[in-house]
Amino acid sequence: MALSDHVDLSRFMEGVERRNPGQIEFIQAVHEVAADVFPWIIQHDREEYLEYQILRRIAEPDRVVSFRVCWEDDNHNIRVQRGWRVQNNNAIGPYKGGLRFHPTVTESVLKFLAFEQTFKNSLTGLPMGGGKGGANFNPRGKTDHEVMRFCQSFMTELYRHVGDDVDVPAGDIGVGAREIGYMFGQYKRITNRFTGVLTGKALEFGGSEIRTEATGYGVVYFLANMFEYRDRSLEGMRCAISGSGNVALHAAEKVLHLGGSVHTFSDSGGFVFDPDGVDEEKLAWTKELKEQRRGRIAEYADRYPGATFHADQRPWSVPCDVALPCATQNELSGDDARELVGNGCIAVAEGANMPTDADGIEVFAEAGTWFAPGKAANAGGVAVSGLEMSQNSARLAWEEDEVERQLVDIMAGIHERCVEHGRVADTGDVNYVRGANIAGFVKVADAMLAFGVV
Secondary structure, eight states: OGGGGGGOOHHHHHHHHHHTTOOOHHHHHHHHHHHHHHHHHHHOOOOHHTTTTTHHHHTTTTTTEEEEEEOOTTTTTTEEEEEEEEEEEEESSEEEOOOOOOOOOOHHEEEEEEHHHHHHHHHSSSSSSSEEESSSSOOOOHHHHHHHHHHHHHHHHGGOOOBBTTTEEOOTTBBBBBHHHHHHHHHHHHOOOOOSSSSSSSEEEEEOTTTTTHHHHHHHHHHHHHHHTTTTOOOOOOEEEEOEEESHHHHHHHHHHTOOOEEEEEEEEEEOOOOOOOOOHHHHHHHHHIIIIIIOOOHHHSSTOOOOOOOOGGGGGGSSSSSEEOOOOTTHHHHHHHHHHTOOOOOEEOOSSSOOHHHHHHHHHTTOEEEEEEHHHTTHHHHHHHHHHHHHHHHHOOOHHHHHHHHHHHHHHHHHHHHHBBBTTOOOOOOOHHHHHHHHHHHHHHHHHHOOOO
16 A cells, blocks of 8 residues: 555544644644645655654644733732643753743644744754743733733743753743743742743843844844845845834844845834835834834834824735735735735745745745745744753853854754755745745654654
8 A cells, every 4th residue: 555545634634623623823833734744754755754643743732731820910900811831842852932921822822833833943953842832911001010920920830840951931922031031030039040941031141142133133044045045135125024023123123234125014003114214223213112112113104204104904015025024923814915926025034923824825835936934934033042041051151243153054054954855846946835844844753753652
C-alpha cells in the first residue's frame, strides 16, 4: 500500500476539530501546517512521522494551565480575570513564548499562538520549545498600581509552572517592560531566586540590548533577505504598516534605515495615511504618543496636517510596494489582499502572528506576491529573547552591536531554511509558507522521534 493511502488531511482535521470544538484560530493554524507537511511526508517517504503520530502530537499541547486571577482596583472593587499558560512542545528546549494581556484572549487564541511558536522557535536554530500565555485583562486605562496588583496576582499562580530551564515567558500584546518588571519582581519575591525566568526585562536587571526593537527589526531584515534573493533592494520601496505598537514602530524605524518609506500606522480606531512619508522626527513623535502617553493614532493627523485619518478602516487600500501587517491575527482578508495586489504590492511580511487569513494567503500565492508568514518573518523577537536567556545563563551582557549582528545572522538563517524547503523547482521562486512550515516541523519531529513515545 502506498504511503499516500495513509495520509488523509480531511480526516486529520476532522479529528482536530472534534477535539477542539469552536477553537477557530487554533484549527486554522493546524490546518495551515498540516496542508504543507503531509504532502512533504509523502514526497520524501518519511513514514516514521506518520507511524509515531508526530503532527498529531504537536497539535495536542503538552498541557494547558488555566487559573483564576483575583485583584483589587483603585476603588477597592474585587476583580476576577482568567489566566492561561499553554505549554505546547518542549522537544528542542524549554517552552518559550510571550504573555498577552487583552480582552480578546481565549484558550483558542493562546493554543494557536503556542502551536505557531513551536515552529517559529525551531526556525531560529536556537534550543527553544513553544509556549504562550496570558489573560483576558485589559491594561488600557488602568493605573500603574492596578496593573502592578494584577501582574503580582497573575505571577502568584504562574510562578509554579515556569522556570529558566522549564518555561520562559516574554511579553506580547499588552505586556511590555512595565508588566514584565512587575511579574519578575513578584517571581523573585516568591522564590527568592534571581534567574532568567522572563525575557524582555529592563537592562538594569538582566535584559538584553535591542530586545524591544527585535521583532520589528527582524521583520524588515527578513524582508530585505527576500529582496536580496531576487537581486533587489528595499531602497525606495513604499511601505504600508498596520499597528502602532512596538512591532510596527520598530519595523518602520528599520525600513527608514534601509532606505524605504513608511506611509501608514493604525490602531483599533482606524489608520493614518501620510503621503509625504514618516520621517525620523515623525516616528519619534509617534513613539512618544503610543509608548509614553498611550494616545490614539488619530492624533497623528492633528499633529501633521498633510496626513489623513480614516476611522474604522485598515491601511490596505493605500498604494504601496510592501505591506507589513503588525497588529493582530486575521486583520488582512482576501478582499484586502486583492486590493493590495491591485495597487502594486509585491511583498508582504507578517509582523503579527497569523494576521493574514487563509483567503488572503491564497490571493497572494495566485498573484505571485512574495509572502513571508509570521512564524518566519517575526521570529526576531523570540530570537533575541533566546539570546537574552543565553546572557542570563552566562551572567553576561552583550553590547548592542553584537546582539544586532546575531539577529541579522539568525534572520538570514531563517530565510535560507525557508528557501531550502520552499523553493519551487520549475520557477526558482519561493513558497515561504511551505518552506517555514516544513523547516520548522522537521527539526521538532526528528527530536520527538529520538525521544520515543513520550
